[in-house]
Amino acid sequence: MAIWIKGGKLVDPEKGSVEKMDLIIDRGKITHIVPAGNFKDHGERLKVINAEGKFVVPGLIDMHVHLREPGHEYKETVATGARSGVAGGYTAVACMPNTHPVNDVSSVTRFIIRQAHQAHLLKVYPIGAITKGLKGETLTDFGDLRVAGAVGVSDDGFAVTNTEVMRRAIEYASYHGLTIISHCEDVHLSAGGVMHEGTVSTKIGLRGIPSESEEIIVQREICLAKLTGCPVHIAHVSTSGAVDMIRHAKEDGIPVTAETAPHYFSLDHTAVVGYNTHAKMNPPLRRIEDVEAIKKGLSEGVLDVIATDHAPHSALEKEVEFDEAAFGIIGLETALPLVLDLVRENILTLPGAIKKLTHNPASILGIEGGCIREGQAADCSLVDTEYEYLYKMEDIQSRSKNSPFIGKKMKGICVLTMVGGRIVWERNKGHFSGR
Amino acid sequence: MRPLRHKDLLGMEQLSVEDIDLILSTAESLKEISQREIKKVPTLRGKSILQFYYEPSTRTRTSFEIAAKRLSADTVSLSATTSSIVKGETLVDTARNLQAMNPDLIVLRHSSSGAPHLISREVMAGVINAGDGINEHPTQALLDLYTIKERKRKIKGLQVAIIGDIAHSRVARSNIIGLRKMGAEVTVSGPPTMIPVHAKSLGVQVVFDPSEAVRNKDVIMVLRVQLERQSKILFPSLREYSIFFGINRKILKRAKRDVMVMHPGPMNRGVEISSDVADGPFSVVLDQVANGVAVRMALLYLMIGGS
Numbered sequence: 001m002a003i004w005i006k007g008g009k010l011v012d013p014e015k016g017s018v019e020k021m022d023l024i025i026d027r028g029k030i031t032h033i034v035p036a037g038n039f040k041d042h043g044e045r046l047k048v049i050n051a052e053g054k055f056v057v058p059g060l061i062d063m064h065v066h067l068r069e070p071g072h073e074y075k076e077t078v079a080t081g082a083r084s085g086v087a088g089g090y091t092a093v094a095c096m097p098n099t100h101p102v103n104d105v106s107s108v109t110r111f112i113i114r115q116a117h118q119a120h121l122l123k124v125y126p127i128g129a130i131t132k133g134l135k136g137e138t139l140t141d142f143g144d145l146r147v148a149g150a151v152g153v154s155d156d157g158f159a160v161t162n163t164e165v166m167r168r169a170i171e172y173a174s175y176h177g178l179t180i181i182s183h184c185e186d187v188h189l190s191a192g193g194v195m196h197e198g199t200v201s202t203k204i205g206l207r208g209i210p211s212e213s214e215e216i217i218v219q220r221e222i223c224l225a226k227l228t229g230c231p232v233h234i235a236h237v238s239t240s241g242a243v244d245m246i247r248h249a250k251e252d253g254i255p256v257t258a259e260t261a262p263h264y265f266s267l268d269h270t271a272v273v274g275y276n277t278h279a280k281m282n283p284p285l286r287r288i289e290d291v292e293a294i295k296k297g298l299s300e301g302v303l304d305v306i307a308t309d310h311a312p313h314s315a316l317e318k319e320v321e322f323d324e325a326a327f328g329i330i331g332l333e334t335a336l337p338l339v340l341d342l343v344r345e346n347i348l349t350l351p352g353a354i355k356k357l358t359h360n361p362a363s364i365l366g367i368e369g370g371c372i373r374e375g376q377a378a379d380c381s382l383v384d385t386e387y388e389y390l391y392k393m394e395d396i397q398s399r400s401k402n403s404p405f406i407g408k409k410m411k412g413i414c415v416l417t418m419v420g421g422r423i424v425w426e427r428n429k430g431h432f433s434g435r
Numbered sequence: 436m437r438p439l440r441h442k443d444l445l446g447m448e449q450l451s452v453e454d455i456d457l458i459l460s461t462a463e464s465l466k467e468i469s470q471r472e473i474k475k476v477p478t479l480r481g482k483s484i485l486q487f488y489y490e491p492s493t494r495t496r497t498s499f500e501i502a503a504k505r506l507s508a509d510t511v512s513l514s515a516t517t518s519s520i521v522k523g524e525t526l527v528d529t530a531r532n533l534q535a536m537n538p539d540l541i542v543l544r545h546s547s548s549g550a551p552h553l554i555s556r557e558v559m560a561g562v563i564n565a566g567d568g569i570n571e572h573p574t575q576a577l578l579d580l581y582t583i584k585e586r587k588r589k590i591k592g593l594q595v596a597i598i599g600d601i602a603h604s605r606v607a608r609s610n611i612i613g614l615r616k617m618g619a620e621v622t623v624s625g626p627p628t629m630i631p632v633h634a635k636s637l638g639v640q641v642v643f644d645p646s647e648a649v650r651n652k653d654v655i656m657v658l659r660v661q662l663e664r665q666s667k668i669l670f671p672s673l674r675e676y677s678i679f680f681g682i683n684r685k686i687l688k689r690a691k692r693d694v695m696v697m698h699p700g701p702m703n704r705g706v707e708i709s710s711d712v713a714d715g716p717f718s719v720v721l722d723q724v725a726n727g728v729a730v731r732m733a734l735l736y737l738m739i740g741g742s
Contacts, residue, residue, distance in 0.1 A: 199636040205548040205570025205608055210632075275549030319527055321547035323568065 001047050002026040003421065007036055008051025008382065013058065013355035014371050023056065025378040028421035033374055049423075051382055054415060057354045058372050059091025059122075059379035062332065063361040064156070064181070064235060064259060064307035067093070067124070069115060070108065071100025076312035076399045078115035081332070082122050083432055084310070084398035086425040088332040089381035089414030092123035092369055093310075094361075096156040097134070104129035104140040106148035113149045121424050121432060122417075123379075125151040125367055127181065130169045136160045139169055142176045151365045152179035156235060157282075159185045159217050167224050174230035179365050181233045184217035184242070185209075185283070194323055196269040196284040204273060206322060209284050211239040218242045222249040222256055231255035233364055236309050238264045238283040240293030247302045257364050258297075259305035262331060262338035263404070265294045271404055277318045277325035278404040281311070299347045304360045306353075308335045312400030330398045333391075334405045340385055340412035350385075382416040389413065439737035443555045443562040446571040447612040455617060459581050461733035462726070468505055469728055478740050479508035485538040486512040487529075488565070489545040494700055494724060495565050495574070499542050502731035506740070508539075530554035539739045543567075561738050569603045575699055576609035578730040580617060582723050583654055586695050591618030594691075596648045597639075598682060599658025599707055600629040600669065606699045607658060611637050624648030625658075625680055628669040645680055649690045656697045657682050660707045673706050683709040687717065695719050 003025040010021035010033070022039045024032040024046075032039065062085065068076040076084075078095075085093050095112065097103035103112065109126045116124035128145035130153045132138045142153060153173050159182070160166040166182075173180040190213040195201050197208020218234055222245060225232040237243060237260045249256045263281065268288045271279035279285055297303040311328025318325050339357060342348045348356070362370030369379050388411045393401050417425040424433050439454060450458075468476055484503045488496055496512065503510045524532075526545070530553075533541060540561045543551045548568030555562040566572040584590055595614055601607045601623045614621050615638050622640040623630060624647075634641050642648040649655055660676060670676045687694065696708075696717045704710045713720060 197632065199633045202631045202633040202636055205568060205605060207569070275552050316525075319525075319553075321526055321545065321553060322549045323547040 001045055004039070004041070004046045004048045005051050005056060006048055008054050008056040010372060011055050011057045011351050011354050012372065013351050013359040016349065016351045018055070018350060021056070023372070023380070025421045028378060030372060030374055030376050030378045033372065049382070049416065053384070055350070055383040055385060056372070057089070057381050057383055058358040058370055059381055059417065059419065060089045060336070060357045061092045061361045061367070061370055062090050062308050062310065062335070063094045063305060063365055064261070065093045065095050065310040065332065066098065066312065066328070067095040067112070068312055069099060070111060075314050078112060078124060079119035079121070080397070080399040081310070081312070082116065082119045082124065084330070084332040085122050086417040086419070086432065087397040087414065088334070089336050089383060089417055090122055090332060091379040091381065091417060091419045092125065092367065094125040094127050094151060094365060096127050096154060097129040098157045102129050102133055103127070104132050104134070106141070106144045109145055109148035109150050122419050125149070125365060127152045127154050127156070129153065130155045130160055130180070131165065134158050136162055136165060139165070139172065142172055142178055146176045146178055150178065151367055152181055154181035154183065154235065156181065156183045159183055159187060161187060163220060163224070166221070167228060170224050170230045170232055171228050174228070177366060179231070179233055181235050182217070182221045183235050184214050184221060186213040186216045189213035189216065194280060195272050196286050198269060198287055200269045200272060204275070206272070209282070211241055211286060211290070214239050214283050215241040215245060218245050222246070222254055225249070225256050226254045229255070231257065234258040236261050236264070236283055236307070237294065237297070237303060238286050238290060240290045243293045243297035243302055247297070247300070250302065257304045258302065259307040260294050260298065260303045261307060261309045262335050263329060265291055265298065265342065266338050267404060275322040276404065277320070277322055278329060278402055280322065280325050280327055281309070281329055282327035295342065295347045298342065298356065304356065305364065306335065306339055306356045307361065308332055312398055313402045314400055318402050328402070330396070330400055330403050333397060334403060334410065336383065336414055337410040337412040378418055378421040380418050381414050383412065384415050385412045387411070387413045438741055441738070443551070444573055444734060444738070445551050445555060445562065445564050447573045447576050447609045447616070448571070450616070452616055455577070455580065455613065458577055458730065458733050458737060459584060461737055462581055462729040465732045465736065466726070466729035468732070469725070474505050475507060476505065477507045478736060479503065479506040482508040482539045482739050484508050484510045484540045484542065484735065485533055486510060486542045487533070487544070488513070489515040489550070490566070492544055492565070494727065495544065498724070498727040499565065499731050502728050502735055505728070506732055506735055508735065526550060526554060527557055530557045534558040534560060540735065563734065563738070566605050568605065569608070570605055571609045572605040573609050574727070574731055574734065575606050576613040577734070578723055578727040579610055579656070579697060580613050581726045581730050582697065582719055583695070585722070585726065586719060587653060590614065593619040593653040594622070594651060595619050595654040595656065596622045596624055596652045597656045597658065598624045598645050598648060598680070600661060601625060601634060601658070602629050602631045603661065604658050610656060611639055622648050622652070626670055645682060646686045646689060649686055652690045652694060654695050654697065655682065655687070655690060657708045659699065659701060660703055662703065677706050681707055681709060682712055684711050684715070687712060697723060700724070
């Protein structure tokens with residue numbers, strides 16, 4: 001049966017417009033986009049979705065998540081991560097290779113894709129490892145990974161410390177059309193650190209990770225992009241200095257793109273006070289000045305993408321000494337309201353914000369989606385920007401509950417998610433339509 | 436009614452000036468017990484105190500043990516190597532198990548900053564931080580404050596220099612907080628590798644050269660060089676450290692004539708402190724140890740002796 005999404009405000013990230021439009025969806029594709037009121041029902045059997053007062057956005061695309069499968073299924077699986085994703089309005093995610101075993105061979109890539117088909121909720125694009133075992137030494141078989149379905153390569157969680165290896169990776173990834181995503185960290189400079197090195201770490205006696213440990217490698221990647229002429233994507237930018245470096249690089253025409261995560265524009269290092277392990281992530285939460293610089297970087301277009309770095313960890317990794325706790329927080333279900341806060345603060349327009357969650361990651365990864373056009377697969381989400389609620393542990397769809405936002409007031413929520421014309425999540429029914 | 440209105444003592448940060456005054460004056464009145472022939476009073480009879488050490492300790496552990504026994508509390512002491520920690524039990528599970536035995540106080544030393552804060556949320560018993568990572572060592576700061584006050588009759592307005600690895604010292608952090616609360620002025624000193632980049636945010640002066648830092652000081656606190664840190668590029672060699680950052684008689688001449696020299700122990704003689712200073716007339720190192728018992732007796736009494 002065809003679907004009529006009726007009376008919603010369509011957000012078009014490419015045109016930068018918000019218009020009241022009706023969408024007709026048939027056999028998984030968007031067949032018509034017409035101004036609201038123009039479409040007349042001629043007695044066809046149509047399922048009508050009333051989108052009055054809601055925004056219709058292209059399905060969100062998260063280019064940086066950890067789905068933990070294979071190997072750490074007690075934290076998350078492809079299926080539970082997919083549930084978390086669609087509940088947050090996502091229709092596609094790209095998952096990092098630091099699984100066990102590492103996604104450094106095509107069989108693991110294929111396994112992940114198979115698990116995603118099994119889950120049958122959203123699109124999963126594996127990111128392969130740059131080096132075997134994420135050890136920073138030997139390149140993986142990029143071509144093989146690409147053929148198996150990988151869309152990019154990254155040693156996320158680690159920086160490739162050997163600059164020569166990184167140079168060759170950048171060159172070779174470009175040949176295969178794989179997006180290379182760099183986790184920027186000088187691991188010698190950050191060694192032993194558990195939070196941002198600054199006034200708070202000094203006060204509460206935790207070992208620090210200086211901003212410079214990120215910036216040194218950001219600048220290195222920019223140098224390598226310049227040297228090779230090949231694109232590099234910078235993951236999870238957290239510092240003011242890194243934003244400046246990327247801004248200058250872009251002004252110089254160097255092919256670099258960058259993402260940040262919602263926590264880097266929503267929280268600063270004071271969130272760690274009380275040894276809150278839910279505020280422990282890598283890169284760490286920085287100063288308020290960095291938070292402001294990240295917002296500015298987003299509004300000026302220096303930062304192209306908002307990705308969550310969704311990093312599920314169980315209580316086993318988080319209800320422990322701060323030094324021992326794992327880095328990372330979940331993010332798929334809180335990204336939308338946190339990004340909408342930026343719209344309310346007039347840092348981004350709504351289409352501008354949605355672009356960083358859809359069109360930009362799609363074009364950086366070279367994948368479909370990220371827009372709503374006639375003839376395209378019907379991947380879209382319905383957003384209620386005005387809905388206010390308390391983010392509660394029991395509402396979390398991810399298998400892990402490691403979020404610093406639990407108990408916080410949120411505004412804005414995804415009410416319905418559609419992938420390929422199929423409704424995979426409806427909030428008021430609270431159910432998924434996967435397998 | 437408990438005179439000290441804190442369930443736990445996690446750090447100097449949480450104590451008010453009135454709290455500190457109360458602890459110091461209580462310690463003063465309890466100190467005499469340790470001079471008696473029968474060094475025991477029944478004040479904490481029927482109370483149990485658990486000591487849990489994830490890191491080695493001689494002074495603090497013995498001091499708490501003696502303090503508790505002189506007040507007639509029952510004490511049990513565990514260390515990580517002889518507990519289920521070596522079997523992989525988590526800190527939170529260990530804490531819950533200890534709680535199930537219903538102690539009145541748990542004294543914890545741990546190598547991770549914030550560990551006492553973590554267990555204090557899990558247990559009904561009070562928790563005393565006996566040193567957590569590089570964060571705080573509040574009972575050391577309290578006994579240092581007591582020793583300073585005993586010798587100088589005041590703390591307010593004193594000029595104090597703390598010399599050594601400030602960045603990785605819980606003794607330094609607790610003392611900085613405590614001394615500043617009590618109105619002293621603090622200068623930190625040592626090689627730049629050992630001074631936090633953001634040290635000034637703690638409200639202290641930074642003077643890298645110890646021979647400058649000691650100028651006109653009333654109190655000099657020498658920190659222990661952690662020998663294992665040598666490999667972490669904080670300083671090139673012990674020889675070099677002792678020459679450029681060690682406290683010796685010559686440097687001491689620049690301080691006030693009635694300067695007092697403190698050290699939390701254990702000392703590396705000939706490295707951060709020369710033997711003639713450690714054993715000399717300005718040293719109060721052994722007074723610190725003696726006062727440690729009195730201060731800890733005061734704390735135990737104030738935390739679980741009321742009602």
